[in-house]
Amino acid sequence: MTPPILAAYGLRLVREGRAVLDIPSLEVREGEVLAVIGPNGAGKTSLLLSLALLLPAEMDYRFGGRPVRLPQESLALRRQMAVVFQEPLLLDTTVLENVVLPQRLRGVPRAEARSRAEEWLERLGVSHLARRHAHGLSGGEAQRVSLARALVTRPRVLFLDEPFASLDVVTRGDLLRDLPALLRAVGATALFVTHDFTEIPPIADRVAVLSGGRLVQIGTPREVFTRPAGELVSRLVRHAADLVRALGGDPAHGSGAAEVH
Numbered sequence: 001m002t003p004p005i006l007a008a009y010g011l012r013l014v015r016e017g018r019a020v021l022d023i024p025s026l027e028v029r030e031g032e033v034l035a036v037i038g039p040n041g042a043g044k045t046s047l048l049l050s051l052a053l054l055l056p057a058e059m060d061y062r063f064g065g066r067p068v069r070l071p072q073e074s075l076a077l078r079r080q081m082a083v084v085f086q087e088p089l090l091l092d093t094t095v096l097e098n099v100v101l102p103q104r105l106r107g108v109p110r111a112e113a114r115s116r117a118e119e120w121l122e123r124l125g126v127s128h129l130a131r132r133h134a135h136g137l138s139g140g141e142a143q144r145v146s147l148a149r150a151l152v153t154r155p156r157v158l159f160l161d162e163p164f165a166s167l168d169v170v171t172r173g174d175l176l177r178d179l180p181a182l183l184r185a186v187g188a189t190a191l192f193v194t195h196d197f198t199e200i201p202p203i204a205d206r207v208a209v210l211s212g213g214r215l216v217q218i219g220t221p222r223e224v225f226t227r228p229a230g231e232l233v234s235r236l237v238r239h240a241a242d243l244v245r246a247l248g249g250d251p252a253h254g255s256g257a258a259e260v261h
């Protein structure tokens with residue numbers, strides 16, 4: 001079995017005096033795409049931010065099989081991760097600079113950073129936008145730049161928080177189709193938060209279902225779709241499965257990029 005690249009045990013997060021996450025154990029396997037789903041307020045974003053070390057959760061945290069001392073080691077570790085949010089949050093400069101800067105922060109010389117940035121803008125199909133100002137882009141263009149900016153640093157783990165939620169269906173479909181190959185190109189593991197079950201079959205190797213800050217099920221898309229653990233998961237999958245079938249797809253079929261059991 002593939003070893004976990006990232007694991008959290010006894011994860012508890014309190015926000016404004018209220019426990020919003022209580023997860024005894026979660027392991028993310030090297031090379032997999034783990035989708036995290038659940039209703040509004042289930043704790044998906046809180047979980048992503050905790051695992052990306054952007055929120056101070058209480059947990060026994062391991063990265064690459066090694067126990068990590070928090071918060072002392074979090075800054076160094078964050079350099080091996082990247083986060084893409086629903087809103088791209090691009091910097092107030094050109095598209096090219098947005099993709100150059102994260103590399104400069106990691107000590108990559110300017111000329112090399114520039115040529116890698118151009119390469120990644122090309123891979124994401126937005127090289128023609130390199131000289132444009134980042135704040136003048138459409139939502140879909142900006143999200144492609146945001147993905148280039150994240151992937152150019154070759155993160156070991158990429159966190160995606162509903163990255164395609166505000167995009168039109170065509171752009172969203174194109175990005176969902178391209179994402180597994182892009183992740184494989186850098187060998188990144190990904191944690192993909194969505195509240196849309198229809199996004200799971202094209203990309204996810206496994207699915208974690210959250211409710212009320214607890215992990216209620218984790219398994220392959222096939223397991224979750226065909227053997228939902230309890231009424232909540234049943235309700236969540238029923239509607240999406242109908243929709244995926246109506247579109248001619250197989251709701252239980254994951255990306256197959258890293259079939260793990």
Ligand SMILES: Nc1ncnc2c1ncn2[C@@H]1O[C@H](COP(=O)(O)OP(=O)(O)OP(=O)(O)O)[C@@H](O)[C@H]1O
Nearest residue numbers: 015016020038039040041042043044045046047195
């Ligand atoms: N900044 C904050 N301060 C205090 N509580 C927060 C904060 N952000 C979120 N919460 C609470 O934490 C819980 C989990 O929220 P979170 O945003 O992680 O859920 P989610 O599953 O991502 O929801 P959604 O699908 O609506 O984005 C909710 O009860 C929410 O009210």
